[in-house]
Amino acid sequence: MSEINLSMAINTGVTVISNAFIERFINEANASHIRFYLYLMYYSQNHRSFSISSACDFLEDSEKDIIRSINYWEKQGLFKVTRADENTITAIRISDVSGIPDENSTMSSDIQSETSLYDDGDEDETIFTNPQPVNITELDLTQVLYKAGELAGRPLSSSEIDFICELNERLKFTTELIIYLYEYCCITKGINRFKYIESVALAWADKDLLTxxxxxxxxxxxxxxxxxxxxxxxxxxxxxxxxxxxxxxxxxxxxxxxxxxxxxxxxxxxxxxxxxxxxxxxxxxxxxxxxxxxxxxxxxxxxxxxxxxxxxKVVNSSNPKPVYNRFNNFVQREYSNEKMEDLTNKLLEKSII
Known part of the structure; x- marks a missing residue:
């Protein structure tokens, strides 16, 4: 994977985390997003570029998790991401948190088109681009989380809750569709694993099945x-x-x-x-x-x-091949009836004598 240029507005000799980041962002972001932000802040002090694979190795996360974190912080306004195309990131600029107005942390997603990279669990990745983001307030999150947990018969993890929100915000899944997703996977198919539910949801999104x-x-x-x-x-x-x-x-x-x-x-x-x-x-x-x-x-x-x-088989059996061994592995002699009679008489004469 190609190297991605890295730059930041904060110029320090140590890894400094702004109080504004802790006050305004740390409670809303999940653990994976926070770990990646801290890693990039640390890594940028001594490096001018990084690769997705190096971040995966250091954090022991998947490429899907890294891309999700990049997209998340871009939406929050903390990253300014440059892309060669919708699938290729070429640069990330880390913004100074103190210079970002409070409203940007919640409103930036409503004015930008975003690209999200998800993994389907079978070794293949799918790109989804949402040109018209759906406002997350359209999702009845309380109802969805209650029904999803009830249908799955287990507590929902933080990653699963994040994914449900992303289904609505980025892939335009409605409240009814997300509930049916869990009904189909957990009840109809009898499989309540999050990875399975995720793969089905992404397959539907890939085919624009939004009802x-x-x-x-x-x-x-x-x-x-x-x-x-x-x-x-x-x-x-x-x-x-x-x-x-x-x-x-x-x-x-x-x-x-x-x-x-x-x-x-x-x-x-x-x-x-x-x-x-x-x-x-x-x-x-x-x-x-x-x-x-x-x-x-x-x-x-x-x-x-x-x-x-x-x-x-019949044709082959009607024309058997001759069998060769040490007794008949030579050209057989042929005698006429007259010659055989002559040889017989000679043998009789010798026996009489």
Whole structure:
């Protein structure tokens, strides 16, 4: 990852934290945001640049957490972030907290468009840009937190609460949609882990599913296609990014039915004794090229293949290859009937004598 230029308005020989920061910001920010701010204040004293990866190593945080912290402090007005494009940060200027008016800490997000980077938990990252930020006051936070905790059957962590707020503020999720998100994940799917809920929410956002009806329609498709494959493979998790690409290809490029995809998955397990999306893709690709449109076509194709193999065996058995060993591994002599009779007479004569 490229280096990001770093500069600050505070010029000191030690790491100084303004009283204004402690009084106005420390109670509102979560621990991850505060740790990153302190790290950058410390790091900037002796360095003119830093990388996201170096911050991850030092703080033992993910890239998602670092980007979230940058976006958070930019919204609060403490960072002035320069970007080459919406995905690439080139410079961060740390502002003097004492020089920032109080109202900026709460109003800056209403006048800026922001970019947020989230991780979906399966090794892939998704960029979301919100050109028209939604005012966080539109979210009935009390109701959402109560219902979310009730549906999850556990206390919500500070990170989870932050994420719920970000769903509304940056991704335009309504109160009803967030509650349905928890209902779908925790009740319908029976999975109340925050990482799972987060990945589902980001998948909906990536597809612009911003109403309950749209999310329900997507859930039906997901349950039909993705669940068919994961169940056939005996997997109780969401498919990863590359696995989703295979599943989409099977249903929408090859136009395979649910029954045919399930059959291909079953044959994969029989052959390999483990799930293998690439092997299953080979089966379905062969069926697609052969023009097989349903399970009856597949069964007929199996019969034709078996018949062709049997015919080949018959042909091979009717023309056996000669067996060579030390007794007949040479060219055999051939004799005519007359010559054999002559040899026999000579042998008889010798025996009489």
């Amino acid at each position: 309950v009806d749209a999310a329900k329609s997507e859930a039906e498709v997901f349950n039909t296609e993705n669940a068919t494959v994961m169940k056939a493979f005996g997997l109780s998790r969401l498919p990863g990014a590359s696995e989703k690409q295979y599943i989409t290809k099977w249903f929408h490029s090859y136009n395979m039915s649910v029954e045919m995809v399930a059959e291909a998955c079953s044959r994969t397990l029989i052959q390999l004794s483990k799930p293998d999306f690439k092997y299953t893709d080979g089966i379905l690709k062969n069926w697609f090229k052969s023009g097989l449109a349903n399970l009856d076509d597949v069964k007929n194709g199996d019969k034709a293949h078996y018949a062709a193999k049997q015919n080949l």
